[in-house]
Amino acid sequence: MDMPDPRAAVLSKKANLVERLQAVLPADAVIHEAQEVLAYECDALTAYRCPPLAAVLPSSTEEVAAVLRICHEEGVPVVPRGSGTSLAGGALPTADSVILGVARLTEVLETDYDNRFIRVQAGRTNLSVTGAVEADDFFYAPDPSSQLACAIAGNIGMNSGGAHCLKYGVTTNNLLGVTAVMMDGTVVEIGGAHLDAGGLDLLGLICGSEGQLALVTEATLRILRKPEGARPVLMGYNSSEVAGRVVSEIIKAGILPVAIEFMDRPCIRATEDFAGAGYPDCEALLIVEVEGSDAEIDAQLGVILQIARKHDPVAIRESESAEESARIWLGRKSAFGAMGQINDYMCLDGTIPVDKLPEVLRRTAEMAAGYGLEVANVFHAGDGNMHPLILFDANAPGELEKCEALGADILRLCVEVGGCLTGEHGVGVEKRDLMSDQFAPEDMEAQMRVKDVFDSAWLLNPAKVFPLAVSAARRAA
């Protein structure tokens, strides 16, 4: 008796799928040759790679719906991909999946200054949303570091933040509505053009759901009027603990700066060598930026400087010109690049209560010493979004494993002090096994049951967010 060849079955399944996809999309929108799909084998978490079965690049909501309908009928998992900048493996394919890229969905559909919103296709990059309204003096507030490249679709999936989110909130606070396609191809409108839509807050569910509930094709975003001006002040301290206390006291004083950025000594040194921004030599450096008219800026900086001076600063530098402001920001903006020049590093993304900053910085350093590794810190201090960079040598055997173990310990510490595993990068594949440290089995069950409602066959980005063992029964179904 002949045994069936399992490889032949897979190949024939793929051929059938590609044929069906080609029937609903232009020829160049279906990528299926082995050499070509390699371009989609990973995102910015390059340690994990896996080429997908195929990748599609639809140009409209209707094309997205047609693709999802086919994949739903064929039982093929779909992995949504924005611009592929995820640091958590949010767009990592599985071998049996189709990558659905939104790169061709880039149109501005509507701008409405009276009601302060813009409606765009979800593949548009974050920065080009502001680009579409800045001539009229408006802007879109969330500003992830990757804003030149990252897509609004990915921002919505991960509920992205950025340096400005202390004042303006993260994506969920600036998202008014979406057009989305359910896994079975149904097109739905969720939210609208107001802050408060009717019905259950399904929009809140979509935002931060890491592409597991529906595929967002259009988004209505809140836009804001540009402030008249902004001015940063730089302050250096000889202890991270003291710098942490300064952050707490600024928040407590009721001042809401646009940004409070924090860098520690390893980071300051690396960026000085790299960018020469003229940073002082100290243990901890804060960049605090406030916005408004000159009078407002003066008033806010007055309070901030009073607090800063009480704590025995090594240096305080108030910007007196646009050039000086740019130079103050230069170091911060080069920090990741600078660290990359001198070390391999792993970038974490936990959040903690602001008043726990000193404790977390101290215990992180202790834990790193225990592993014989060094950690550099550069992060959004105002809202407690930490980005510890674990420095290591990728070529030394065993270092990556030590680095991952330390990373897990640091994120567990974030959860222990009342924070959470991810501020803006998402869980993806990177942190799925740590979910059990933050959530009880009942909590994860509740979240998975909500996914059941939207995607009962678990075909949308299925192998993410939850520990594989926890979601196994559903993914097999």
Added chain:
Amino acid sequence: MDMPDPRAAVLSKKANLVERLQAVLPADAVIHEAQEVLAYECDALTAYRCPPLAAVLPSSTEEVAAVLRICHEEGVPVVPRGSGTSLAGGALPTADSVILGVARLTEVLETDYDNRFIRVQAGRTNLSVTGAVEADDFFYAPDPSSQLACAIAGNIGMNSGGAHCLKYGVTTNNLLGVTAVMMDGTVVEIGGAHLDAGGLDLLGLICGSEGQLALVTEATLRILRKPEGARPVLMGYNSSEVAGRVVSEIIKAGILPVAIEFMDRPCIRATEDFAGAGYPDCEALLIVEVEGSDAEIDAQLGVILQIARKHDPVAIRESESAEESARIWLGRKSAFGAMGQINDYMCLDGTIPVDKLPEVLRRTAEMAAGYGLEVANVFHAGDGNMHPLILFDANAPGELEKCEALGADILRLCVEVGGCLTGEHGVGVEKRDLMSDQFAPEDMEAQMRVKDVFDSAWLLNPAKVFPLAVSAARRAA
């Protein structure tokens, strides 16, 4: 053969339930005598009344859990009640239900100024949350008109707003976490003390879910530093359309006042007669309030007055003192009372895009004329939250029915121009039949399936929000 007496069966079921409730609560916390349960037969939507089977007043999360566990086992519906100020019948009992009142859950559990939050039991009144932190110069922003009486639990259920929500957002933008009890008695923690918690945004689902998903017993709320000062300006126009345009232009100029309140002629007249606030005689009056330091206030009012003067105002009155500010607000705050003195009225609560204000005001007046009724308008114009008051004579036969029909037409108009049925009062029983005008059957099905996840037996506030015919199969299950 003896037929069973159905009344006897109900009475014995009630007796058994009361006995079980008395076993887990203090004697005075279980209200079951016919005379006593009458106090719970309605909320502020007094046109609908129905005494419940019993009412309970637990004093802790554990007592709430014990009550829900019993009701779950007995299959008895539970209707949560904050302070009973709902204008939409959110706390209206059904005859077979137990009212679960949170009036004894009033403690402040924690205040944390470093991280800007307060944790309270959910029965605490809105105003007394601010009361707990105002000595330290902080406040809780959402401020429904009923803030002296209404409970945080009800604010969360209805996602309440208030005059300040233009600047500070509604409840969902100021709620960080809750302790809640599921219908089966399981206690869950959702969210935390940060703006951005891990996992799916279940907190967003809870907020505005009208007590249909879980019973909130504790809430962590964002608190803000009090602004240095605030100043209102009053402006009168001879056309609602022009006043609407002024509102649009202020928003478009990028100014975000704390409040933009709108009153039309019928409302201005009634409040002048009642409160003598010195309002000008005109078609439409705006009260615009800005906050900040004197310099910030001057700068913002400068832009606002420039816009205001361009549109040929009948009157502009800038407040020069605290007394004058109080007088400007006096009329607005007395508006509902004043209208009640001269008419019966029905207060609606739809939202619309701000730039649709002139159109909606015009068409509302036309529709009212068609019914031979008058409508007075007093509302939060800045965020498009309309509160048309339909004036009628409750003693004239047929007037209430005409009034309800006009109300439904006005809310349909709100949906038609891109708004929604309810801004801050909720759907409750009042607007459940209109849900079909806003949502397609698939939309309602999605919302009901989410309720299934939290409350599979549909025992929590079951006869609300969805048209009865739409939810019938589930409620019977």
